[in-house]
Amino acid sequence: MSQGDRGDWRLRAIRGATTVPENSIAAMTDAVKELLDALEANNPITPDDMVSVTFSVTSDLNAIFPAAIARQRPCWDTVPLLDVQHMHVAGSLPMCIRFLIHGYMAIPQAEIYHPYLRGASGLRPDWASVTA
Structure with a gap:
């Protein structure tokens, strides 16, 4: 978060989810990387802006x-x-990985991209079809 314009920054929540084809390190690694790549590519947030991340x-x-x-x-x-x-x-x-991220962002909550990928796209079809 930039020191200059803190008044525009708000604490926001970002949700996301994906699924894996099997319970393996490789499958879970691929899915989590894809999910976090989508998060970072479509939202103006960096790890430094994040308060915390909970994975379920x-x-x-x-x-x-x-x-x-x-x-x-x-x-x-x-x-x-x-x-x-x-x-x-x-x-x-089944076979679902979700996250909830709290972080500071300078955009309205309605403009946040919540990545719902693979089989998880049906959990929130209103968010799964939105791309930045």
């Missing part, structure tokens, strides 16, 4: 922590990251 995974995923994948990205090693297991609800989308 469905109970069928345990090959690797999504935060461990994110921590390998440039400058993400300073962001507070947390992994949790998503609540299981009968009939809910």
